[in-house]
Amino acid sequence: GENVEQHPSTLSVQEGDSAVIKCTYSDSASNYFPWYKQELGKGPQLIIDIRSNVGEKKDQRIAVTLNKTAKHFSLHITETQPEDSAVYFCAAEHNTDKLIFGTGTRLQVFP
Amino acid sequence: GAGVSQSPSNKVTEKGKDVELRCDPISGHTALYWYRQSLGQGLEFLIYFQGNSAPDKSGLPSDRFSAERTGGSVSTLTIQRTQQEDSAVYLCASSYSTGDETQYFGPGTRLLVL
Numbered sequence: 001g002e003n004v005e006q007h008p009s010t011l012s013v014q015e016g017d018s019a020v021i022k023c024t025y026s027d028s029a030s031n032y033f034p035w036y037k038q039e040l041g042k043g044p045q046l047i048i049d050i051r052s053n054v055g056e057k058k059d060q061r062i063a064v065t066l067n068k069t070a071k072h073f074s075l076h077i078t079e080t081q082p083e084d085s086a087v088y089f090c091a092a093e094h095n096t097d098k099l100i101f102g103t104g105t106r107l108q109v110f111p
Numbered sequence: 112g113a114g115v116s117q118s119p120s121n122k123v124t125e126k127g128k129d130v131e132l133r134c135d136p137i138s139g140h141t142a143l144y145w146y147r148q149s150l151g152q153g154l155e156f157l158i159y160f161q162g163n164s165a166p167d168k169s170g171l172p173s174d175r176f177s178a179e180r181t182g183g184s185v186s187t188l189t190i191q192r193t194q195q196e197d198s199a200v201y202l203c204a205s206s207y208s209t210g211d212e213t214q215y216f217g218p219g220t221r222l223l224v225l
Contacts, residue, residue: 006153034213043115043202043216044154089153097161098144099214103153 002027002094006102013080014110021105023090024072032093033073035064038104039086047088048075080109113137115217117203123223124193132188132220136205143186144214145178146202154202160186161208193224 006023013019025033031052036044050057050064050073057064061080066073077084087106091099116135124130136143145157156170160180171177175193180186190197200221204214 036216041218043204043218045216046213049213097142097167098156098159100156101146101154 002092002100004090004092004100004102006090006105008105009103010106010108012108012110015080015082017080019077019080019084019107019109021075021088021090021107022072023074023092023102024070025092025100026071027092027094027100028071030092030094033064033066034091034099035075036089036091036101037086038089044089077107080107082109082111085109115203115205115215117201117217117220119220120218121221121223123225125225126195127192129189129191130193130222132190132201132203132222134186134188134203134205134217136184136186136203137215138184140205140207140215141183142206142208142212142214143180144204144206145186145188146204147172148200148202148219150199157188157201190222193222195224198222198224 004025034049037047038044048059048062048064050066061078063076085108087104089104090102094100118133141162143160146154158178159167175191178188200219202219204216206212206214
């Protein structure tokens with residue numbers, strides 16, 4: 001079936017450094033790719049998304065890039081802060097009616 | 112405005128008992144999703160409702176799991192004869208329409224089967 005692979009599973013960075021999380025997907029028809037942040041004890045929250053008609057999108061310290069030919073997309077967080085520490089999930093739309101999620105990346109930002 | 116709400120927030124039950132989990136989606140959202148998240152794992156799709164269409168049940172792990180959505184709004188996920196492996200966080204999400212729209216998640220129900 002369709003799947004989304006996400007790497008790395010854990011990521012530790014020093015405050016102020018950048019963090020990059022990468023995902024690959026298998027459904028070439030996917031056109032929508034959201035990223036979610038999940039803090040401990042809470043549900044996932046959308047932080048940024050990208051559609052296939054653009055290659056990059058930025059929102060302050062967060063950016064997402066998409067390479068449709070290679071079927072991969074990445075999340076970039078610059079100037080990381082301790083409050084960025086959480087689990088991040090990528091996802092890809094499938095059959096226009098559901099999202100397939102990656103397995104998550106636990107990001108730790110050390111002061 | 113009000114987000115997606117779920118109840119109960121925590122549920123402890125004994126093996127073999129039935130449980131019902133409730134989800135109140137955002138008003139006006141026609142799509143509703145249930146996911147299961149085991150400890151430290153990703154989100155496993157369970158079932159999807161879209162308007163008045165027949166639900167997509169392709170993710171339900173066994174016939175002990177069922178869900179309904181009454182009046183196009185509130186949804187209930189029922190697990191019959193619970194097993195210890197059913198212990199997980201059950202997340203509900205809703206979106207305005209279909210898969211290429213933002214899904215808004217509730218806080219989840221943490222189920223522990225003893």
